[in-house]
Amino acid sequence: MEPDLRPESIDEFERELQQAFHRRPAPPGLKGKIMARRRPQPTRALAPLWMRLAASIVIVALIGGGVALRNREEERKGEAARQQVFTALRLTNRALNHVNQQLASHNRTQDSQN
Amino acid sequence: MLMAPDRQPKFAWHPDFERLVDEHQSMVFSLALRMTGDRGLAEEIAQDVFLELDNNLGRLESAEHACFWLRRVAMSRSADALRRRKVRGLDLWVEMEDVHGLNPEERSTPLGSRLEELLATLPEPQRAALILRYQEDLSPEEIAAALEAPLATVKSQLQRGLKLLRSKAATHLKEYVRGA
Numbered sequence: 133m134e135p136d137l138r139p140e141s142i143d144e145f146e147r148e149l150q151q152a153f154h155r156r157p158a159p160p161g162l163k164g165k166i167m168a169r170r171r172p173q174p175t176r177a178l179a180p181l182w183m184r185l186a187a188s189i190v191i192v193a194l195i196g197g198g199v200a201l202r203n204r205e206e207e208r209k210g211e212a213a214r215q216q217v218f219t220a221l222r223l224t225n226r227a228l229n230h231v232n233q234q235l236a237s238h239n240r241t242q243d244s245q246n
Numbered sequence: 247m248l249m250a251p252d253r254q255p256k257f258a259w260h261p262d263f264e265r266l267v268d269e270h271q272s273m274v275f276s277l278a279l280r281m282t283g284d285r286g287l288a289e290e291i292a293q294d295v296f297l298e299l300d301n302n303l304g305r306l307e308s309a310e311h312a313c314f315w316l317r318r319v320a321m322s323r324s325a326d327a328l329r330r331r332k333v334r335g336l337d338l339w340v341e342m343e344d345v346h347g348l349n350p351e352e353r354s355t356p357l358g359s360r361l362e363e364l365l366a367t368l369p370e371p372q373r374a375a376l377i378l379r380y381q382e383d384l385s386p387e388e389i390a391a392a393l394e395a396p397l398a399t400v401k402s403q404l405q406r407g408l409k410l411l412r413s414k415a416a417t418h419l420k421e422y423v424r425g426a
Binding site: 145146149150151153156158159162163166169170171 | 263285300376
């Protein structure tokens with residue numbers, strides 16, 4: 133048979149139990165001990181997810197932009213160096229042509245004298 | 247009302263740990279005290295339960311959920327402590343009254359003290375069910391949820407525990423001979 137635990141069925145004995153089993157007050161120092169043992173709380177809360185996400189995107193964009201800028205600068209320097217080499221080759225070519233012309237002129241003069 | 251935490255609607259609840267300690271320390275301490283009968287052990291259990299609560303605050307959805315959680319964990323940790331100590335409740339109750347002592351305002355009436363002593367002699371499952379029934383005024387369904395036990399088992403423990411306690415009271419307390 134199941135116990136009849138409806139309020140109206142509670143007899144004198146059960147009422148006595150309810151009175152006897154009231155909550156006891158906690159020891160005076162209990163709360164203090166709990167708070168002392170509690171793990172240290174973080175000094176500041178983490179920023180919301182969207183702020184952390186936005187900060188991550190900005191950081192990635194800055195790093196990516198820096199890398200792209202550096203690559204472009206290196207390409208520019210490479211192009212300038214190539215142009216300098218071409219200029220040097222052109223100057224050298226021009227000097228050699230000049231020497232060839234002088235040699236040819238000198239040879240012609242000797243042939244006419246002979 | 248039975249608080250089934252998993253079925254509660256989710257809503258914003260910002261728990262204040264210190265306030266929860268203020269509100270529930272008496273309940274947690276009393277449950278542990280009546281389960282173990284040892285004031286020192288009950289205080290340790292209460293501390294551990296609240297520290298565990300601190301680590302689980304994010305999972306709790308409401309004040310009622312926190313209360314339900316505290317009851318369940320307090321009973322579970324008390325049972326664990328009893329199993330570790332492997333001592334009988336009556337011995338512990340004698341220790342509590344004789345060694346630790348109580349403040350005058352904490353003392354029960356002589357009859358109440360005797361009933362608590364008799365409660366401590368009951369088997370642990372019956373004691374747990376009766377404590378939740380008569381200290382916390384819970385229904386059998388709520389007790390079953392708190393103890394994570396089948397409802398039929400809880401009803402049986404309540405019935406047998408009450409019968410045994412009534413019988414012991416009839417034997418030991420003149421006041422209840424006629425009520426038994």
